[in-house]
Each structure stands twice: as C-alpha cells, then as structure tokens.
Amino acid sequence: MNCYTDGKPILIKALENGVSIIGLTRGESTKFHHIEKMDKGDVLLVQFTEFTAAIKIKGNAEILSSGGDIVSGD
Amino acid sequence: MNCYTDGKPILIKALENGVSIIGLTRGESTKFHHIEKMDKGDVLLVQFTEFTAAIKIKGNAEILSSGGDIVSGD
Amino acid sequence: MNCYTDGKPILIKALENGVSIIGLTRGESTKFHHIEKMDKGDVLLVQFTEFTAAIKIKGNAEILSSGGDIVSGD
Amino acid sequence: MNCYTDGKPILIKALENGVSIIGLTRGESTKFHHIEKMDKGDVLLVQFTEFTAAIKIKGNAEILSSGGDIVSGD
Amino acid sequence: MNCYTDGKPILIKALENGVSIIGLTRGESTKFHHIEKMDKGDVLLVQFTEFTAAIKIKGNAEILSSGGDIVSGD
Amino acid sequence: MNCYTDGKPILIKALENGVSIIGLTRGESTKFHHIEKMDKGDVLLVQFTEFTAAIKIKGNAEILSSGGDIVSGD
Amino acid sequence: MNCYTDGKPILIKALENGVSIIGLTRGESTKFHHIEKMDKGDVLLVQFTEFTAAIKIKGNAEILSSGGDIVSGD
Amino acid sequence: MNCYTDGKPILIKALENGVSIIGLTRGESTKFHHIEKMDKGDVLLVQFTEFTAAIKIKGNAEILSSGGDIVSGD
Amino acid sequence: MNCYTDGKPILIKALENGVSIIGLTRGESTKFHHIEKMDKGDVLLVQFTEFTAAIKIKGNAEILSSGGDIVSGD
Amino acid sequence: MNCYTDGKPILIKALENGVSIIGLTRGESTKFHHIEKMDKGDVLLVQFTEFTAAIKIKGNAEILSSGGDIVSGD
Amino acid sequence: MNCYTDGKPILIKALENGVSIIGLTRGESTKFHHIEKMDKGDVLLVQFTEFTAAIKIKGNAEILSSGGDIVSGD
Amino acid sequence: MNCYTDGKPILIKALENGVSIIGLTRGESTKFHHIEKMDKGDVLLVQFTEFTAAIKIKGNAEILSSGGDIVSGD
16 A cells, blocks of 8 residues: 555745755665756645655745645745 | 545646646656646646646646645746 | 545536536546536536546636635636 | 445435436546436435446535535526 | 445435435436335435435425435425 | 444434334345334334345434434424 | 444443343344343443344433433333 | 454442442353452453443442443442 | 554552552453552553453552543542 | 554653663563663653553653553652 | 554654663563664654664653653753 | 555754754664755655654754654754
8 A cells, every 4th residue: 555645735836936846765775866946936736655755845935734834945 | 545645636726827737747757747738717626646746837826735725826 | 446536526516608627537648538518507516536537627617625615717 | 445425425405396417427438327307395315326426417406515515506 | 345325324304294215226227216105204214225326305304414404395 | 344334323212102113124125124113211222234224213203313313203 | 344333332221120121133034132121220331233233222211322312211 | 353342441430349240241142251249449441342242230330431421320 | 453452551550559450351251360469659551452351450549541530449 | 453552652751760661461471571770850652562561660750641641659 | 564653753852962762672572772872952753663662761852742742851 | 554654744944054864774773874964944855764764853953743843953
C-alpha cells in the first residue's frame, strides 16, 4: 500500500519570480531529482511520493499543508 | 489500495482567460504530461492519480482543496 | 480496491441553459470522454471513477462538493 | 470492497409532477441506463452503484446528500 | 465485503393509509422488485442491499436517514 | 466482514399491547419471516442481519436507532 | 470477522423482581434460545453475538446502550 | 480479528461485601462459567471475550463502561 | 490480530501498602495467574493481553482507564 | 498487526533520584525482565511491546499517557 | 505491519549543552543501542522503531509528543 | 503498510544561514546518512521514511509538525 501522504495536497504559491521547488529522493541516498521553477503568482500542488520524501523551497512563497502553514523567504 | 487522494476533489476556478492547469508526472522523472487551458469562469475538479503527483497553475484562479484554499496569480 | 472518491456526491446545478460538464480521462493521456449538456435548473450528481479523474464545467453553475463549494461562470 | 458510496442515501423529493431521475452508466462510455419518472411529493432514495456513476435530475426537486443539499429546477 | 450501507437504518413512518415503499433493483437494469404497503402509523426500517439500490416512497410519510430527513407527499 | 449493521442496537418499546415487529427477508424476494408480538412496556433490541434487511412495526411504539428516533402508531 | 457489535456493552438493570431477558436466535428462523431471570437491582451486560440477533426485555428495567437509553415496563 | 470489545475496560466496584460477578458463556447455549466474589471496595476490570458474551452483577456495585454507567443493587 | 486493548494503558496507583493487582486468565476457565503486590505510591501501567481478560484490585488504589476512572477500597 | 499500543508514547519524569521503571513480561507467567534506574529530572518515553505488558514505577515520578496522567510516590 | 508509532514525531529541544538522548532496544533484553549528544538549541525529531521501544533523556530539554508535553532536567 | 508517518509533512524554515537538517538512519545502528544545509528563509518539507527514523536540526529554525511546533536554536 502507498500511504506516503494523507491525500491532502501541499499548496505552494510563489510570491516572487524564480522560486525553486526542489524534490529530494527517498531512499538510502538523498539527492535532488527535480527542480521546478515558479514565476510570481504560480501555484503548485504537490504530494510526497514513492520517489520524493523531501521538498525544499527557495525564495518567497506561501505554503499550505496538513502539517501547518508557513511563508518561505526572508 | 489507492492513497494518492483522500477522495475530496480539488476545485480550480479560472478568474481570467488562459489559465493553465499543468499535470506533472509521478515517477523517477517529473515531466509535463497534460496542459488544460481554461477560460474565465471555467471550473476544473481534479485529483492526484497514479500518473499525476503535481499540478501547476499559471494565471489568476481560485483554488479550493482539503489541504487549504489559495488564489493564484498576481 | 476502488477509492477514487470518499463516496460523497459532487452536485452541479446549471444556472443557465447550455452548461457543459466534461469528463476527462484518467491515465497516461488526458482526453475528453464525455460531454453532458445541462439545461437551466438541471442538477447532476457525479463522482470520480476509474475512467474519470477530472471534470471541467463551462457555463454558469453552482457546485457543491466535499472539497469545497464554488460557482462557475462569470 | 465497495467505495462508490459512503452508505448514506441521497434523497430526492419531487416538488412537481414529471420530475425525471436519470441514471448514467459508469465505464468507458457514459450512457442513460434508466429514467425514473416521479410525481409531485414522491421521494426517491438512491446511491451510486457499480452501474451508476452519475445521476441527472430534471424538474423541480429537493435534493439532500452527504455532499450537500440543493433544489433543482428554476 | 458488503458495504452498501453505513449500517444506520432508514426509518419511514406512514402519515396516511396506503403509503407505498417500492424497492428498485441494483444492476444493469432497474426494475421494481417489491412493493410494501403501509397503513397510517406503521414504521418501516430499511437499508440498501445487494438487491436494492433505490427506494421510492409514494404517499405522505416521514423519512429519517443518515443522508437527511424529509417528508414525502404533498 | 459484516456491514449490515454499525453494531448499535435498534431499541423498540411497545406503548400498547399487541405491537407487531415484523422481520422481512433480505434477498431477491422480500417476504415476512418472523412476527414478534409485544405487550405494553416490552422492549426489543434488534439489528439487521444476513436474513433481515427490513423491519416493519405496527402499533404504538417508541423507536430509538442510530438512524433517528420516531414513534409509531397514530 | 465478527462485528455484530461495536464492542460497547448493553447494560440492563432490573427495577423489580422477575425481569426476563430473552435471547432470540439469529438465522433463518427466530426462536427463543435463552431466558435470563433477574432480581431487583441485578445488572446484566450483554452484546449481540453470532447466536443472538435480538433481545427482548419483559418487566421494569433500565436499559443503556450505544443505540439509546430507555426504561422498559409500564 | 477480535470484535467482541472496543478495548475499553468495564470497571466494577463492589459497594458491599459479597457482590457476585457472573460470566455467562457465548455460544448456542448460555451457561454460568465463572462466579467472581467481591469484597467491599474491590474493583474488577473485565472485557467480553471469545468465552464470555454476558456478565451478570448481583449486589451493590458501581459499573463504568463505554456503553454507559450504572449502579447495581437496591 | 491482537486487539484485546485500544492501546491506552490502564494506570493503577496504590494509595496504601499491600494493594494487590490480580490477573485472571482468559479462556474456558477463569483462574488467578499473577498477583502483583504494590507499596503505597507505586504506579502500575497494565493492559489486557492474550492471557489476561480480567484484573482484580484489592486495597485502596486510584484507577485511570479509557473505560472510566474509579478509586478502589473503602 | 501490532495492537499493543496506540502509538502514543508514555512519558515518565523522575522527580527524585532512584526512581525505578520495571518492565514485566507479557505471557503465561509475569516476571521482571528489566529495571531502569532514573535520576532526578530524567525522562523516559516507553511503550508496551510484544515483551512488556505491564510497567511498574517505584518512587516519585510524573506520568503522562493516553490513558491518563498521574504522579507516583507519596 | 509496522505501527509502533501513530506517525506523529516526538520533538526534543535541548535547553543546555550535553543533553543525552538514549535509545533502548526493543526485545527480550533491554539495552542501550545509541546515545545522541545534543548542544543547546538543537532539536531532535524521533519515533519508536522496530529497534527502539524506549528513549531516555538526560539533561534539560523540552519534549513535545502525542502522549503529552514535559520538560526534563531539574 | 507504511506506518512511519501519518502523511502530514514536517515543515522546517531556516531563520538564519547555515541551518543543518541531519537525517539519522533507522535500523540496528543509528548513523548520519544525509546533511541538508539551508539558507535563511529556505523551507524544507520532510517525513520519516524506511531509511530515516530521526532528524536533527542545528541552528535557528521554525519547526511545524503534527507532533507539535517548536523553534530550534538559542
């Protein structure tokens, strides 16, 4: 069974151009496997998967999730 | 069992013409697999699937989900 | 097991003639597979299925769902 | 297991003669498979099944469901 | 597994003589399979089954269910 | 697994002599399979079973259930 | 699996001597299979089982259950 | 799986000497299989088991359970 | 599966020296299988097991459980 | 499946030197299998396991658990 | 199935240098298997595992968990 | 089934440059297997996995989780 997620999406809204959403691999070694570049106003809905166990956000963004809400960036 | 979703739809309403809903693939590489163009007022109900683990929204839209509600666009 | 839905119906009420409810396919490619035309006042109760992972609504309609409530159209 | 329904009935009360409750098929093609005609005051309790994934209501009726309550018709 | 119901009974009380509770079949075709006639004051507790996916009530009756409460008849 | 019941008993208290609790069969045909006669003040705790999918109550009785509470009789 | 009960006991307290707790069989025919006589003040904790799908209480008793609370007797 | 209990203990406190806690058998015939004598102030924590489907309490005792709380005895 | 307990500990605090916590066997016959003597102030956290279906407490003790809280002893 | 615990830790804080946390064995005989000595201020997080079905605490300690909170010692 | 935890992390924040987080083994014998030294301000998120059934904290730390919150140290 | 997580992400926001998020291995020995360096304002969403059973945070960061919220650093 696949239950890496409770099925509720993580929402990320870029509040400036050039926000990076970086997927890190699940598994014995942790590596970048995808970088999604976002423009100001873009929204990304994501979830943890069998390939992604960590997500890094660089730049000013609003983040909503079932684990809590936070704003990234200075 | 399918745990990609809690079964509650994600609702996206375009607030302007030309809003793009972009499905990104689940799996070892993350690629665009579908772009849905929306006119002003259109509503799309979507869910994560065995093929889609991320959804990017470009343009001004209202988004309702079990993970939180947000407005995309400037 | 089939759990694409939490079993709660999505309700769509057409607020004008000619509202279109468009079913999009689940799977590797996303295509239209059904268009349901609605007259003013008609109500459609729908759910996600093994064939339908997205539903597009064009025209003025009231939408109630376990993911949230919204009105489509201008 | 059956996940087409959360087991809570959908209730439809006809508020005029000639209300139509139309069952649409689940599956690769979506077709009418049953039309139930209702007289004023009749109540129908229904659920989604392995054969029915959408229900269309034409005419003035009160609809109660675990997804929300609505009145069809003008 | 049989989960056509959440296990909570549907209660129907006839408010006049001659109320009809009509069971409609589950399956590819939808047909009447049982009509239960009720006298004023009678109460029927029912549930959806592997044979019954819809229940029609004709005449003045009070209906209580986990999907909502309604009164049939004019 | 047994999903005919949520495990909560249905309670029926006769408010007069001669109240009838009538069990109707589950299955392709619906027939009486048991009539329980109750004297005033008697209480019956019942549940739906693999043999009983409907229960009819004739006479003045108080009914408590997880689907709602009602009084039968005029 | 055995889930005739939600695991919460039914409590019955005799408020007079000679209260009868009568177990009725589950199955195609419904018959008495046990009568428990209670003296005033006695408490019985019971549950539905694979053999008992109905319990009849004759005489003045206080009944607590997850389906509701009631007093039997006149 | 074990569904005889919701895992919450039934607590019985003897409020006088000589309180009897009587276990009755589960199964086709219902018989005493154990009598536990309690002195004033003793507390017994019990649960329904694969052998015990009813528990009778004679004498003055305080009973706490997930089905409700009651005091036995006159 | 082992679900004799909801996983929440039963807490027993001795309020005097010599409190006895007596484990009674699960099974066809009910016998003492362990006596734990407690000094004043000692706390015991216990649960029902595949060997223990009843626990008797003699002496003055405070008892906390998911079934309710009680003080044993006079 | 493991049902010895609801997964919530039991927290024990020693309020004096020399508090003893004593693990008692699950199984047909109940014996000490581990004694953990704690200094003042130490905190131990523990859970029931396939080897431990009872935990005895001697000395002055604060105990937090999903079954309730208590202070051991005089 | 692995359910030693409810999936909610235990959070430990060192309030001084030299706080020790000591993992104790699950199994027939209970032994230290890891000591994690923490500097002031460090936070550790941990969970019970198939190897760790107890965690001892020495030194001044703030502990948050689904079983309760406590501060270790004098 | 995967019970390492309840599916809710742990969110960590660096409040200064050089915050370290250190993954420690699950298993018989506990070792560092990954260090993620974060700049001020970066947000990391993480979960426990089959490889990671502890996460250490060094430096000033805001941490949100279903087990509680805390700020690391002095």
